[in-house]
Amino acid sequence: MDETVDRERVVDLVRATIEEDLAGGVDVTTTSTVDPDQLSIAELVARADGVVAGLEIAELVMRQVAAPDDVEIEHGVTDGASVHEGDVLMTIRGKTRQLLTAERTALNLLCHLSGVATLTRRWVDAVEGTGAVIRDTRKTMPLLRILEKYAVRCGGGKNHRMGLSDAALIKDNHVIAAGGVAEAFRLVRKAYPDIAIEVEVDSVEDALIAVESGAELILLDNMDVPQLVDAVSKVAGRARLEASGGLTLDQARAVAETGVDFLAVGALTHSAPVLDIALDLREA
Structure with missing residues (x-):
């Protein structure tokens, strides 16, 4: 995100989106099927060509669901980059439960914002x-x-x-x-x-x-x-x-x-x- 984005407002928004998914207090499917100590690597992968936007938002979701130090995150690209089908946009290492609980909220925001950026680029071009x-x-x-x-x-x-x-x-x-x-x-x-x-x-x-x-x-x-x-x-x-x-x-x-x-x-x-x-x- 650039300096014009009010980060405090974004944090509040992300927290609200997470709370929407966890209104009942727990991810019942994930806690039932995944050991609490299991670790995994998650890759955010483009399934189509476009322009990416919202990687820091997706990262923020991951760090809000997990304790900030419980995840290791590596960005493959930066916001504004043109990406192609199969490109790895971000790699996250952490507890499997936390990764799966955060998955849909992170993707909802990332996919939508990247769609806006992609359509904008078409008009600009x-x-x-x-x-x-x-x-x-x-x-x-x-x-x-x-x-x-x-x-x-x-x-x-x-x-x-x-x-x-x-x-x-x-x-x-x-x-x-x-x-x-x-x-x-x-x-x-x-x-x-x-x-x-x-x-x-x-x-x-x-x-x-x-x-x-x-x-x-x-x-x-x-x-x-x-x-x-x-x-x-x-x-x-x-x-x-x-x-x-x-x-x-x-x-x-x-x-x-x-x-x-x-x-x-x-x-x-x-x-x-x-x-x-x-x-x-x-x-x-």
């Missing part, structure tokens, strides 16, 4: 060379945002705001409530003079109103390629532009080539398939 940046959204799983946005970074994407207080995003409902784009912008700027403001618009005309109001970042919502080209031409560099809404991977490059600065892709976090990773156990 699709727009390579255009100058456009792939960004995520707030369409994240509740309580997993800090990890999912980390996984986006592992895949080469950038983060939009983390929460509602980081920056202002004036959306269509705010515009309706305020009585127009210009008025909504004025009210936010008055209340928060120093905060970054992005304005969502669904027409080139409203984009120009936002620019004239002082907006430096404009979200072009559900516009097709010709509309995006028109918006880029008419805004003419006076504000940064972000395409969003209904974007698909097969059209990503065409959208990026319109000259927008960002593509906001909710699918990175809300629709990423997991990367298949397994835990293979063998005798120590």
Whole structure:
């Protein structure tokens, strides 16, 4: 994990996920079938090609289930690495009971985060060379945002705001409530003079109103390629532009080539398939 990740929050999250599995206090299958002193080696192995994210999270799960000094862990790769089917991502040596109890929680997090990183990398690769940046959204799983946005970074994407207080995003409902784009912008700027403001618009005309109001970042919502080209031409560099809404991977490059600065892709976090990773156990 990088320095932007709140490690204390991650530890709390990991503990909660472990408690979810151990709500009854014990892993009844493992304690019934495995001697308490048995030692094993577990390998986390990629079952498909992709980009890995969350290895430190998986390690943290292992060390939370076991006493920290009861496991020896060796990383085969680091987060953000491209991996191939059969690659060993991590090797853990410890008590078999603890390894098996931690297995599903560690894999749930690792497979999901690696799936987010893998999908992000596909989008980043699709727009390579255009100058456009792939960004995520707030369409994240509740309580997993800090990890999912980390996984986006592992895949080469950038983060939009983390929460509602980081920056202002004036959306269509705010515009309706305020009585127009210009008025909504004025009210936010008055209340928060120093905060970054992005304005969502669904027409080139409203984009120009936002620019004239002082907006430096404009979200072009559900516009097709010709509309995006028109918006880029008419805004003419006076504000940064972000395409969003209904974007698909097969059209990503065409959208990026319109000259927008960002593509906001909710699918990175809300629709990423997991990367298949397994835990293979063998005798120590």
